[in-house]
Amino acid sequence: MITLYDYELSGNCYKLRLLMSFLGIDHKTVPIDFYPGREHKSEWFLKLNPLGQLPVIEDDGLILRDAQAILVYLASKYDPSGKWYPRDNPALLGEISQWLAFADGITATASAARLHDALFYDFDIDAARAGAHRLFRILDEHLWFGEQQGRDWICSAAHPTIADIACFPYIMLSEEGGIPRQDYPAIRRWCDRVKRIKGFIVMSGVFPAGPARAAA
Amino acid sequence: MLEEARSRWHPIAAAHDLPFRHVFHGQLLGREFAVWRADDGYVNIWENRCLHRGVRLSIGINDGRELKCQYHGWRYSNRTAGCTYIPAHPADAPARTITNRTFPAVERYGLVWSSEEPLGEVPDVAGLAEGKLLALRGIAVNAPADQVVERLKAYRFQPNGAIDGDAAETLIEAAQDFAVALRSRDGAAETLGVFFVQPADSNRSVIRGVLDRDAEGSAHIAVLRHHNERLSRLRDEAERDMANAPAPAPIEPVYERVSAELAEMPELTAHGRKAALRVTVARKWQTADGIAGFELRPIKGILPTFQPGAHIDVHMPNGEIRQYSITNGPGETDSFVIGVKLERDSKGGSKCMHETVREGDVLAISEPRNNFPLRRDAIKTIFVAGGIGITPLLAMAQALNNQELTHELHYFAQGEEHLAFADRLRALGDALKPHLGFSPDETGAELRRVLTGYRNGMHLYICGPGPMLEAARKIAAEQGWPDSAVHFEYFKNTNKIDDSSSFEVALARSCVTLQVPAGKTILQVMRESGIDVPSSCEQGACGTCMATVIEGEPDHQDVYLNDAERKAGTKIMTCVSRAKSARLVLDI
Structure with a gap:
């Protein structure tokens, strides 16, 4: 299973939670005390990501950092529709x-x-x-x-x-x-x-939208 | 100039800025707006703050009929901006004073116009004919409006027909404080552009350009890009200049605490039942066998806010006054739709409505009053309607349907032809469960089936003829429904009123003690002493004249209170109920 090193208030971590929710991917979360604990600068975390930044994922032995890079990886691997990252276009x-x-x-x-x-x-x-x-x-x-x-x-x-x-x-x-x-x-x-994309989830500070108007 | 600008009309958005189910964030002269288009097309321009905690309504949810605040879920109605529901007080109807400030909205020239205190109408702009115009992308500029207007006078552009050229001559056709009209000519090609400058704040403006004609095909985008590019350049130059000048202080808008109309106390009248509104019968139709539908439109202005379950008093040409529930769905605020059943033993009310009142007639009605409020926090809501009892429940079901809350509407009627408001019923889809042609016994059996499976958090609303209502309440109690989950509304009070007692009533707040003799009601005696108490049906059915009992034992004769409320003895219907004790102290 995918492990996400996560901080609730991080927009970059939220990007991955969003995509995984859109794709319906199960994952495990390891909360990192970004503030005030600065756990992302701790010795153990720097071994995962020497840049000391969130997010990081671990999947099948692969450790990957950088929200955008992880979006590319997850969409390429787990999106059967091929729409989120269309590799053939x-x-x-x-x-x-x-x-x-x-x-x-x-x-x-x-x-x-x-x-x-x-x-x-x-x-x-x-x-x-x-x-x-x-x-x-x-x-x-x-x-x-x-x-x-x-x-x-x-x-x-x-x-x-x-x-x-x-x-x-x-x-x-x-x-x-x-x-x-x-x-x-x-x-x-x-x-x-x-x-309004199906599977949308919120985070602290992001509010949901109401439903779109049904086609008449 | 900005002070004077308050009385003018300004564009605050483009029409294309307001798709359905969106809330646009606007601003004019420092005042922020939440702007939203309801599903019926009406454009709402409101003060951008929830009356509860001041949160911006522009981050709220436009559900097509109501705007919901993101913070605590207060809901405000299309058109009236009145609060229709407060989730923290699910059993109460919000007070009418909880009405947000609205500003006028007019759509013209592809733009949406508003004003704080407008004098006159939206100006006619020479050269702009409605219909074939092209509204450009609005360009926000961090600079005062007058400086932007000055720069626009030197704005140069190519006419639509020669968009790739560079030889156009642009002449100023007219220039005002907040607008510049420019005509561009290049050979035979010619375009008039009117550039309005919206003073968003002292140091922020929006250029809203409109061209006198659209361009076809690929030229359409080319024209839009042409102006976008040149106006962006104008913006950059204006902002570069402003970077060196001290920015003027932002305009501080004045927030009204509550509008004057709402802040005033209603007029005192000797007669307790007031018909403050005048409406015309816009439509009268046969909506079912023996049931006439009436669509009542305001003669001027807009109708007040209503919530599902609310009723109005209709003052008829023959002097009778009757109560009718509003059947409208949420946000449907341009008219009130009521259903009137012709009663065989009519004492003149329904007969008058059916036989005398015609389309085009003017009727006097009261403001909506809600003594039958709908909770929207139930895990499941069951409505049981008998015959014309459908009317309040129809409004409720439409509200829950719009919010996608679980509900069932069980509609008992003699036959298909007796089902009123077919179009509204259809919109409810599978939630509607008609039960047709049942005898009283069959109805009882059906109700037992419908009312099984009570779980905590479910709520039941019943309205219908007395015997059916009694049966439904009894069956609900047998099936384990607590009083607090069963809500009902009688059409009328068929109890025989015993007014033979005489007693003393002390009004604690008014510091008056009155004697109520046999043959007179508490309500009558209070009115004779100049104490104004609202009332509506005056027969103990609607709940309008309810008062709180501080001391003494009430002699309940109404059909509004449920058994638990009767036993508690803390409320009394002053129009019919009396005292068993020698003295009653009321919180009036």
């Missing part, structure tokens, strides 16, 4: 990788702002917030034109991919870092769509 794989990197940017900005505000990290808060707003503007524009062209998700497929999962948590949690999403209406609508 090079253009789509390229797009997904592009947005996985973008998600790293969101982590470096929106998540950093949240760590500053909520867990007292010593970051340049103005730079973090400004950086997040810059990324959110780009994503909002991308999603707005997507809607105009009948595309609901970040990549140009008719279904969500791991790129949507990778970008979602720290956008949803951005207000905890003092980053309002009021000026990003297309992002707000996309968040509703993500929340």
Whole structure:
């Protein structure tokens, strides 16, 4: 069984919980006392991940770190529909990788702002917030034109991919870092769509959406 | 300029910002809005804070009919913004003062317009005809509106027909405080663009552009991108300038504690039953054999909030007053729909409604009152309706259906042709269980079957003719249903009222002691002394005139209280019940 080294308040860990819930994968959780215990910097954990970061998974003897990398692995191995990470579609794989990197940017900005505000990290808060707003503007524009062209998700497929999962948590949690999403209406609508994917689960700070309107 | 801006209409969203089942987060002059489109198309613009704990409603859930706050689940109705349910008080109907502040909403030119205190209508914009317009992507700018307007005067763009060119000439057609109209010409191609600037806050604006025509095919996206690119550039320049200037202080919106209309005490009248509302009969139809449906629309404004189980008093042309349950589903707030059964021994009420009242007539009605509130925390809810008793239960079943809460509606009627409101019943799907043509004995057997299997957390609601209601209550008790889980509403009180006693009533809060002689009710005596007490049916069935007993022993003659409540002796229906003791002290 997959073991997830997990912290409830981590958006990066939530990405994996989300995908595993969408795919219906059973897993075991090892809670890591990220704050205030700093267990992710403990000697035993550094042996798992020398970067001292969450999340980490262990599956069939494979130890893997980095949320985006783990999304790629889990979707490749456990998604029989092949939709979350379509290995036979090079253009789509390229797009997904592009947005996985973008998600790293969101982590470096929106998540950093949240760590500053909520867990007292010593970051340049103005730079973090400004950086997040810059990324959110780009994503909002991308999603707005997507809607105009009948595309609901970040990549140009008719279904969500791991790129949507990778970008979602720290956008949803951005207000905890003092980053309002009021000026990003297309992002707000996309968040509703993500929340309506079958199998969606919440985490602390992420609220559920109601059901979509039934087709008349 | 911003002070004056309060009385103007401003766009606060694009129509495409409001898909169904979404809550848009808007802002105008510092005031935040939760904006949502109900399934009936109505656009709600509300103060963005739950009346309970102030949490933003823009993170709430739009279920198509109501908006639910994420924090403690308070529900607010489409159109009225009145609270319909408080999960922490599942057995109570929320007070009417729990109504959120609403702002006017008008959809025009592909935009949604609002205002804090609007003077006049949404302005007509020369050159923009409804229907073939193109609303551009809204561009949020961290800069004051006046500076954005200044920059827009120098905005240059290509007309739709020559989007790839670069030779267009753009002229200012009109410029106002919050809008600039520009006409772009390139050869024969020509496009009028009107750019409204929404003052979100002192230092934040949104450019909402509308073009006088759409573009077909791939040109559609090309035009949208063209403006998006150029307006984004304009935004970046405006923000670069602002980076060096001190930002103005944010606007502090004034929050009303409660609207003036709701804060006022109702007018005192000698007559206790008030008909505050005027409605027209928009539709009258035969909804079942012997049952007329009436759709009542407000003459002006909107109707007040109702909850499932609520009723209204209808004041009829012949002077009679009758109570009818509102059958509407949640959020269905543009009219009240009631069902009236023609009673064979009608004393003028149902006869008047059936024979005299016609479509187009004006009726006086009371505000909705809910003495039959619906809990929404049951693990399973069973409704038992007999005949016209369907009306309050229909409203309840629709509410639970909308929230996907487990329920069954058992509808006892003489035959198929006696089932009222067929379209509403159909929408309930499998939850509807009709039981047709049963004799009283068969009904009893069926009820025994329906009411077996009581588990803690289930609730039962019964409404129907007296004998059936009595039978259902008795069977429920036999099957182990506690009084607290059985809720019922009688149409009328068929008890013979004994008003031969005389006694003293002390009103503790009012510091008055009154003598109630034989032949007069407590309610009448209080009214004669100028004490205004709400009432509705005045025969001990509806529960409106209920008072709390502090001291003394009530002589219950109503059909509203259940046995446990009667025994407790702490409540009394002042319209029919009296005192067994020489003195009653009431909390009035």
